[in-house]
Amino acid sequence: MSESTQCQHPFQKLCYVPSSSKLLLAAAGSHIFSFTLRSGKLLAQWPSNAQEDDKSDEVENEGSQKVEEPVSKRRKVEPIMADENSSDSSVSVEIVAERAKGQRRKQKPVNSTVPKVSHIVATKDQRHVIAVTTEDKCIRVFELGKKGKLKLLSERQDECLV
Amino acid sequence: MLGLIVCWFHADGYRCMPKRLCAIVLGAADSLILAADKFGDVYSLPLLISSKENPALPPPIAKKSATDFKPSASELTVHTRGNREALRQQQEQKATAKTRKEGPNFEHKLLLGHVSLLTDLITAEAKVGSKDRQYILSADRDEHIRVSRGPPQAHIIENYCHGHKEFVSKMCILPWQEEVLVTGGGEASIKSFLWQTGKVLGDLSVLEAVQNAISGSEEDLSEHKPLRHLAVSGIWPVQAPHAKGEDKAKSSSGFVLVAFEG
Numbered sequence: 358m359s360e361s362t363q364c365q366h367p368f369q370k371l372c373y374v375p376s377s378s379k380l381l382l383a384a385a386g387s388h389i390f391s392f393t394l395r396s397g398k399l400l401a402q403w404p405s406n407a408q409e410d411d412k413s414d415e416v417e418n419e420g421s422q423k424v425e426e427p428v429s430k431r432r433k434v435e436p437i438m439a440d441e442n443s444s445d446s447s448v449s450v451e452i453v454a455e456r457a458k459g460q461r462r463k464q465k466p467v468n469s470t471v472p473k474v475s476h477i478v479a480t481k482d483q484r485h486v487i488a489v490t491t492e493d494k495c496i497r498v499f500e501l502g503k504k505g506k507l508k509l510l511s512e513r514q515d516e517c518l519v
Numbered sequence: 520m521l522g523l524i525v526c527w528f529h530a531d532g533y534r535c536m537p538k539r540l541c542a543i544v545l546g547a548a549d550s551l552i553l554a555a556d557k558f559g560d561v562y563s564l565p566l567l568i569s570s571k572e573n574p575a576l577p578p579p580i581a582k583k584s585a586t587d588f589k590p591s592a593s594e595l596t597v598h599t600r601g602n603r604e605a606l607r608q609q610q611e612q613k614a615t616a617k618t619r620k621e622g623p624n625f626e627h628k629l630l631l632g633h634v635s636l637l638t639d640l641i642t643a644e645a646k647v648g649s650k651d652r653q654y655i656l657s658a659d660r661d662e663h664i665r666v667s668r669g670p671p672q673a674h675i676i677e678n679y680c681h682g683h684k685e686f687v688s689k690m691c692i693l694p695w696q697e698e699v700l701v702t703g704g705g706e707a708s709i710k711s712f713l714w715q716t717g718k719v720l721g722d723l724s725v726l727e728a729v730q731n732a733i734s735g736s737e738e739d740l741s742e743h744k745p746l747r748h749l750a751v752s753g754i755w756p757v758q759a760p761h762a763k764g765e766d767k768a769k770s771s772s773g774f775v776l777v778a779f780e781g
Contacts, residue, residue, distance in 0.1 A: 476540065480549040485566060487552055489540050495533040496543070496552060498566060509533075510567065 372477040372486070380505050382486060384474035389488060391505030400505030485510075534564065534625050542640035546653065546669065553655065555640040559633035561657060563670055565626055630673035635661040638704075639690045642669070645698070645715055656700065656714060658687035664702060666714055680712040682719050691754040695773050703751025709777055725749070729779060746781050753778035 366386030374380040379394040391400040472490035479486050479501070486499045486507060499507040538556035545566070546553045552564045590609040597606050639658045643666075644651055653669025654677065664680035664687055667673050685705030692714070693699045700714035707726035712719055730746050758773040 476543045478543055478545060480545060480566070482549065485549075487543065487545070487566070489543050489554070491539060493533075494536045494539050496536065496540070496554065496564065497533045498552075498568070 366473070370474060370477050372479055374479045374483050374486075374501065376483045376501075376503075378503070378505060380501075382477050382479070382507075384477055384488070387471040387473050387490070389474060389477065389486075389507060391507065393505065401502075401507060403499070403507040403509070534568070534627075536562070541637045544640050544642055546642045546655070551670065553630070553640060553642065555637035555657060557636050559635055559637055559659060561630045561632070561637070561640060561655065561673070563628045563630050563673075568625065628670070630655070630670055631657065631665075631667050633657060633659040633661075633663065633665065635659040635663070638686060638688050641690050641692060643692055643697070643700075643714065654714075656690055656692075658690050658702070658704075660686040662687060662704070664690065664700075664712075664714075666717070677715070678717040680714060680717045680719075682710050682712070682722065685750075688751050689754045691756055691775065693756050693773065693775070694758050695756075695771050701754055701756075701775055703754055703777060705748075705750045707749035707779070707781075709751065709754075709775075725777075725779070729781070749779045749781040751777060752780045 366388075368383045368385045370384040372382040373394075374382060378400070380400070381392045381394050383390045383392065387404075389403045391402065392398065393400055472492040472495065474488050475491045476489040477486060484501060486501050488497045488499065489495070490497070498510045500510055501507060536554060536556060538558045538560070540554050540556050542555040544553050545551065546563070550566055552566055553561060554564065555561045590606060592602075592606050592609075594603070594606065597603050637657055637659050641656050643654045643656055645654065646652075655667045655669055655673055656664065657667070658664045662683040662685065664683070666677045666680065668675045668677060680700065680702070683702070683704050683706065687702055687704040689703045691701045693701065698713055698715060699720065700712045701709060702712065703709050707729070708722055708724045710719065710723075711721040726746070726749060729749060733746065753776075755776040756773055757776060
């Protein structure tokens with residue numbers, strides 16, 4: 358590709374869409390990139406940077422709420438006073454549990470892996486793209502714009518008379 | 520005065536399946552998504568979510584049944600400290616009884632099932648008499664390639680393509696010869712079938728060819744272990760460009776690219 362992209366994951370799936378711009382959809386990690394094979398230029402990506410910023414703000418807010426956790430169990434070892442040649446085996450190891458009785462251990466940090474794209478399929482009319490992600494087992498359907506932009510089909514229309 | 524207000528609801532339009540998906544393909548003139556999961560089930564979903572559904576809503580929680588768990592002991596019958604603590608925990612468990620998870624709340628249909636993990640899923644079309652019939656071909660880890668009728672008769676198995684001795688990983692129908700199915704799996708060979716009848720057309724062993732290609736390579740592969748096992752990870756048909764005067768859609772030849780892992 359003529360343009361460098363800031364992809365951190367290798368491309369794991371490709372999908373060619375024989376549209377007028379000869380699109381190549383490439384999945385790298387949880388992102389889908391649209392390239393045009395005419396010039397190799399990156400046309401669009403999903404999720405876009407603006408959408409990513411919104412999501413990272415949400416994750417940060419969730420993370421700050423988990424600060425108050427019970428202290429984890431710590432192991433405290435008494436310093437060995439005897440010299441190295443001593444074969445005295447009376448050194449004791451004291452394990453200090455710093456959590457109160459009945460409290461659970463500190464929970465493991467939430468796994469914040471963003472789901473990776475495992476499959477990309479395009480319809481023959483080149484209007485829609487279907488992507489499957491692994492960790493959340495989800496199917497997403499996108500509308501494929503002329504400039505390679507992917508729009509997640511997320512809007513529903515309700516009409517009401519006033 | 521009458522007016523029209525258009526209200527837009529923003530909801531994440533993704534649909535979560537019960538199990539991890541192994542393969543996905545479009546069917547019924549791209550109006551259906553056929554998805555195969557790791558449990559061996561193939562589902563069909565409409566491509567577009569209808570306006571009546573809202574997959575963003577959590578699946579409905581099943582109502583608690585009348586026969587909830589009730590501890591047979593009570594505070595009058597248990598006396599020791601340990602038993603009272605156990606009874607207290609049982610009573611708390613009853614109060615927060617786990618509710619059964621319901622399935623997905625969007626439109627979906629179970630089409631067919633294998634008893635093993637599915638590895639690949641493709642659709643095919645063939646003329647039977649005067650009608651064009653749709654078929655679903657599904658491959659699994661237990662060496663099966665099943666040919667089923669298309670929806671709504673996907674439960675009817677037309678036949679199996681037998682021949683693989685290891686798991687089947689990839690299937691491909693040749694666009695220039697649509698009656699031929701090319702498959703690969705955990706063996707160092709590629710097989711071809713007449714998928715409508717299950718007849719084996721060819722079985723090409725490639726281990727020697729791959730070994731020769733590697734030994735003839737300019738790279739220094741002396742540190743690598745000798746190649747013993749190969750598995751197919753991808754099969755892609757490449758249709759030959761049509762000759763002058765020939766109909767573009769009817770180019771009658773091509774070749775197949777196969778990727779191996781070893």
